[in-house]
Amino acid sequence: MEIHQVRGHLTLTSRLDGLGHLPVKVLDSISGATLVAMDPIGVKPGDWVFTIANSAARSAAGDDRLLTDLTVAGIIDGWQTDKDESTNIL
Amino acid sequence: MEIHQVRGHLTLTSRLDGLGHLPVKVLDSISGATLVAMDPIGVKPGDWVFTIANSAARSAAGDDRLLTDLTVAGIIDGWQTDKDESTNIL
Amino acid sequence: MEIHQVRGHLTLTSRLDGLGHLPVKVLDSISGATLVAMDPIGVKPGDWVFTIANSAARSAAGDDRLLTDLTVAGIIDGWQTDKDESTNIL
Amino acid sequence: MEIHQVRGHLTLTSRLDGLGHLPVKVLDSISGATLVAMDPIGVKPGDWVFTIANSAARSAAGDDRLLTDLTVAGIIDGWQTDKDESTNIL
Amino acid sequence: MEIHQVRGHLTLTSRLDGLGHLPVKVLDSISGATLVAMDPIGVKPGDWVFTIANSAARSAAGDDRLLTDLTVAGIIDGWQTDKDESTNIL
Numbered sequence: 087m088e089i090h091q092v093r094g095h096l097t098l099t100s101r102l103d104g105l106g107h108l109p110v111k112v113l114d115s116i117s118g119a120t121l122v123a124m125d126p127i128g129v130k131p132g133d134w135v136f137t138i139a140n141s142a143a144r145s146a147a148g149d150d151r152l153l154t155d156l157t158v159a160g161i162i163d164g165w166q167t168d169k170d171e172s173t174n175i176l
Numbered sequence: 177m178e179i180h181q182v183r184g185h186l187t188l189t190s191r192l193d194g195l196g197h198l199p200v201k202v203l204d205s206i207s208g209a210t211l212v213a214m215d216p217i218g219v220k221p222g223d224w225v226f227t228i229a230n231s232a233a234r235s236a237a238g239d240d241r242l243l244t245d246l247t248v249a250g251i252i253d254g255w256q257t258d259k260d261e262s263t264n265i266l
Numbered sequence: 267m268e269i270h271q272v273r274g275h276l277t278l279t280s281r282l283d284g285l286g287h288l289p290v291k292v293l294d295s296i297s298g299a300t301l302v303a304m305d306p307i308g309v310k311p312g313d314w315v316f317t318i319a320n321s322a323a324r325s326a327a328g329d330d331r332l333l334t335d336l337t338v339a340g341i342i343d344g345w346q347t348d349k350d351e352s353t354n355i356l
Numbered sequence: 357m358e359i360h361q362v363r364g365h366l367t368l369t370s371r372l373d374g375l376g377h378l379p380v381k382v383l384d385s386i387s388g389a390t391l392v393a394m395d396p397i398g399v400k401p402g403d404w405v406f407t408i409a410n411s412a413a414r415s416a417a418g419d420d421r422l423l424t425d426l427t428v429a430g431i432i433d434g435w436q437t438d439k440d441e442s443t444n445i446l
Numbered sequence: 447m448e449i450h451q452v453r454g455h456l457t458l459t460s461r462l463d464g465l466g467h468l469p470v471k472v473l474d475s476i477s478g479a480t481l482v483a484m485d486p487i488g489v490k491p492g493d494w495v496f497t498i499a500n501s502a503a504r505s506a507a508g509d510d511r512l513l514t515d516l517t518v519a520g521i522i523d524g525w526q527t528d529k530d531e532s533t534n535i536l
Contacts, residue, residue: 096226102216112255142413142425155230155232162366186344212316292449320499409500411501412512431461435457
């Protein structure tokens with residue numbers, strides 16, 4: 087899975103029916119890439135999130151028939167090391 | 177999913193039958209890559225689009241037997257942030 | 267799908283049976299990568315081709331049991347823009 | 357599969373149910389990337405590990421319904437060459 | 447598929463059962479990446495090999511239940527162009 091910051095949501099003038107009704111978000115990856123993901127959670131611009139790719143992305147969107155290769159799976163709060171030092175995001 | 181601008185369509189002198197009859201387009205990705213995708217929507221050179229990769233690309237093309245790993249899934253108009261500022265494309 | 271120029275075919279001293287009897291070609295990708303693909307079409311060194319990756323690559327090779335993650339799917343002649351200007355390759 | 361060093365575990369404020377109860381770890385890849393993986397082994401910060409991606413990642417997590425595209429599969433101790441020289445990690 | 451040179455085999459202190467009993471090798475890719483692959487052929491350090499990724503990697507390992515996303519599929523001897531000039535490796 088990869089880590090990204092949410093930039094905003096896409097406005098589409100034409101879209102395939104199979105995309106369903108979940109919002110589609112633009113993400114800035116920590117690798118420098120700009121990606122698009124389905125969002126079943128309801129994330130906001132500025133949120134740090136992680137995404138799941140490929141076949142598991144369809145399950146993550148809640149229906150294996152949905153057309154997606156990248157889905158938001160969680161909002162990141164920070165991380166901890168063995169020393170119990172909590173770091174607030176990245 | 178990834179964001180690209182449409183460059184044009186491919187002319188092929190030899191192609192596998194399993195590609196079906198959808199047009200095949202050349203895309204310039206915002207990551208700098210040049211890619212080829214099936215187009216079930218009918219996009220035009222200059223359009224900004226997003227694509228779906230891998231197994232969902234076959235469903236997106238309308239028939240899971242079609243040979244594709246990248247399919248155009250929508251035309252992008254712009255995006256909005258929480259502040260309701262709409263940005264016209266990228 | 268990605269665009270490549272054919273460099274030549276591989277000579278192998280040991281190979282898995284599941285590779286079948288299709289030729290295996292070395293390709294120079296326009297992204298700069300050197301890749302190996304199955305060739306069900308019979309492409310020649312210098313040809314510009316496009317390839318299909320992952321699960322669709324197995325179908326493209328003609329038998330879903332074949333061991334491949336990249337298969338040549340067509341020979342590229344050029345492309346056209348909306349203005350009907352045809353460009354001869356890349 | 358790819359090689360990474362474990363940085364720590366993620367704290368999430370919102371997560372999909374399908375992620376199950378395995379810990380989710382942040383990894384520094386030797387390629388320079390920062391990735392997130394499910395951890396069925398119980399690795400510690402500083403451990404060198406290798407991961408399995410995509411569909412096999414779900415099986416590696418112990419249940420094909422789990423939502424993951426990257427799972428820790430083993431802890432690396434070092435490697436040996438033909439000359440029986442053992443190298444302690446990377 | 448991609449081309450790599452074999453560096454050595456991995457020694458693991460902890461591994462998932464689903465990895466089975468095939469050796470796990472460290473490969474230096476011609477793209478510059480360092481990767482890990484299952485080896486059903488028995489390749490040696492210094493050998494040039496090509497690998498198969500993702501779902502076909504599991505079949506290539508001999509059992510679709512094995513946990514792998516990259517499997518060695520053949521040892522490369524060299525390649526030929528149309529002019530019948532044989533080049534000894536890369």
